[in-house]
Amino acid sequence: MTGWTARLTIDHGELDRQHQELFVRVDALLVACAGDGGRVEVVRTVGFLGDYVLRHFAFEEREMARRGYPRLVEHRGLHATFAYNLRRIRREIDASGPSSAMAGNVRRLVVGWLVNHIDRSDRDFAQFVAQSGGPPSPAPSRRVA
Numbered sequence: 001m002t003g004w005t006a007r008l009t010i011d012h013g014e015l016d017r018q019h020q021e022l023f024v025r026v027d028a029l030l031v032a033c034a035g036d037g038g039r040v041e042v043v044r045t046v047g048f049l050g051d052y053v054l055r056h057f058a059f060e061e062r063e064m065a066r067r068g069y070p071r072l073v074e075h076r077g078l079h080a081t082f083a084y085n086l087r088r089i090r091r092e093i094d095a096s097g098p099s100s101a102m103a104g105n106v107r108r109l110v111v112g113w114l115v116n117h118i119d120r121s122d123r124d125f126a127q128f129v130a131q132s133g134g135p136p137s138p139a140p141s142r143r144v145a
């Protein structure tokens with residue numbers, strides 16, 4: 001998976017699982033940017049990624065609220081900025097279809113942001129959870145499919 005390494009594990013089982021799913025979906029988009037599936041496939045995969053990003057962010061923010069994480073507002077702002085940028089990328093893809101330039105944008109803006117965000121901001125939350133005790137993962141019914 002582009003961008004994912006074991007170093008990005010934050011020791012929060014459910015969030016680690018969701019983060020890997022994000023990278024799986026980014027990979028599908030990168031393949032679509034370079035492949036011959038054309039516009040239909042690249043529009044489909046950017047939607048596939050965008051939908052999961054929003055569900056993942058909502059889940060993570062619910063967990064932060066549930067835990068009383070003091071940096072929730074700041075973290076929510078980071079998510080909102082990324083979601084805005086991803087919507088812009090989605091609109092560009094809708095308008096112009098796949099290209100190697102678009103694949104470069106996705107690598108730089110999406111992969112680069114995710115790696116940095118998980119490694120710093122999400123890890124900060126996971127460490128807060130570990131320090132405050134209690135099980136790191138929510139009940140299965142609260143998970144994001």
Ligand SMILES: [Fe+2]
Pocket residue numbers: 060075079117121122
């Ligand atoms: Fe996050």
